[in-house]
Amino acid sequence: MSKQAILGAIRRSLGRDPRDSYLAQARLAEHPRGIVPERSRRDRAGQLALFQEQAEAVDATVVRLAALDEVPEAVADYLKRHNLPGDLRLAPDPELEGLPWADKAPMLTVASGRADPEDPTSLTGAFAGIAETGTLMLHSGPQGPTTLNFLPENHLVVLKASQVVGAYEEAWARVRAAYGPGALPRTVNFVTGPSRTGDIEQTIQLGAHGPRRLHILLIEDEPEAGAGEEGA
Amino acid sequence: MDSTSRSFKDNAKTALSDAQLRRALDNMKEGFIAKRAKAAAKLPEFEALRDQARDIKNHTLENLDAYLELYADKVEAAGGTVHWCATADEARAAVVEICRSVGAKTVTKGKSMIAEELALNEHLEANGLVPVETDLGEYIIQLRGEPPSHIIAPAIHLNKEQVASDFRARHTEFPAERQLEEPQQLVAEARAVLRQKYLDADVGITGANFLVAETGSSIIVTNEGNGDLTQSLPKVHIVVASIEKVVPTLEDASAILRVLARSATGQEFSTYTTLSTGPKRPEDPDGPEQYHVILLDNGRSQMLGSEFQDMLRCIRCGACMNHCPVYHSVGGHAYGWVYPGPMGAVLTPSLIGVEEAGHLPNASTFCGRCEAVCPMRIPLPKMMRHWREREFERHLAPPAVRAGLVMWVFFAKRPELYRFATGLKAMVLGALGRQRGRFAWMPLGRGWTAHRDLPVPEGRTFMELYDERQRAPVRDGIVRALRRGPETERRDAAGERDAA
């Protein structure tokens, strides 16, 4: 009832006919790209370097690993270095669950699933890394409970070099390729550094409600890649 | 929220003599202003991105009915429900109805200006629900029973000592002798207190920075992560958003996001930007079982097609108030309703009426800084002038102001008479005040002289001096200026004036 009243009021104000929707439909179908900042257009090595530089600028930490199975040791190292408990909650992602945890990190207690409020640390995968601002793109799904990105105090993320793109638009192109046009997983999280607040006298404090620490394990899974920006 | 905008003048007076407030507002200068300037300088495309953001939003507003219908279809296709609400009353009723239907007791809330516009907390309480604000700033002012004083930094009017004493008074579960001097200690305590609230809540309410027509998603932008805990832990997620929040595509949302954080806090990107589309899917391990969108009009459809349509481009970044000398002086509470600063001076009369908020468009020095920094290039000063005109037309301005303006118009339309009158005034005042050089009092001039002296005129008007100098050969002037440089040129002019 209010729907027709509101739409009617809008149409009267704009002097529009209810059938005038082709412009809107065309824009949704074409989803044109606008200005994309020049800084995102670099060769692959340049994009990875920019991603790392931007993530570190907002208090994330980044470690580069040559292969995925180096992850357990790197995680154990990280937790030890920061004096953190050895309990780790993995995203229920076969690729992460299948890593040599028992062999390479026997001191850790590893479980997978959605976050328990007591979990100190989570380890998740990512859908993309966006070099432009050092941003991670994560999303919900059977292998990605959203609570893992927010409840634990320490969030560790495995990001593959092949997942790093220059700009947000390239990440959307990959989402459309994976999920079809006009469809998204329930939740898409862009994460740029650990949680923070400036609400007390405009001083920046980390760890407001979400993670105090964001640590990115960047896996070099591409051969020395050439230059090139991706198509839409 | 009930408005006190009618008493803006008294509110402002009180604010000006509040030393705590002065100290808190002083933080803004090194804070937001410097950070925005740095972020803008770091991105060469920033100005072009502002033009683009304006154009995207203009296109969306021109086709708003179409985009809203497409958006709502998508929300429903993803399993969500859209509640179209023409008025604040309808929106409040819809929220309460959803909470009732799931037997809710506690409701966590992410920061939402629309919820403030609806005075949602009071309404939830009146209906037996317990709302808990989760954004740190909102949480602090909820403890104090105050409204926000800034659209992105709701507790900007407070100092850390005030927050510490509120926490001591309210968080009695902690040892009384604990340390609360440092911001970090305050943040940690709020984190601990709110942790349990997220887990206990039955319903989570957030606002939306954008609604995406292409996918039926709502977008929230936060730094704390409170909005994400609010919307992913309870079994029901309610989004309260106004109709102008819609943008066409994911690309359009990203394009505007590029100017949002930079303009607001000077960050390149806020920490968390989250898109939510419908409720939890069958295969998802977590997420809410219900997803509702309260889509609020509340006067906005009437702004379309009017001289205030441009205001609907606003993305609530707060840059206009961060750069406003009036806001710096009086803070946000003086404006008396939800939206302070320049954007509030334009929006508030549109939403609650110029009778109620007619003072706000006058709370401006017309310095133009708000428009210069607005990422959506909203002509704020021009729109404040529109409101002044309407206030005048509708006889809402006080009789003395009206009489003064009518008299001024009479003279302004008759240049000869105007020059004669101002010339006479300059001469008389110039002669009367030659000795002291200033007036501390003047009939009809108390509005000025109560706070500062009036300097004595030079004895002649600008037009008289201008005429005289025009008579001197232009070429002579140029030659003189070139030969002697600007300094001597100015001294010359001063000398001529003394001699006259």
Ligand code: SF4
């Ligand atoms: S009017 Fe412009 S500067 Fe002010 S809050 Fe809105 S978008 Fe930001």
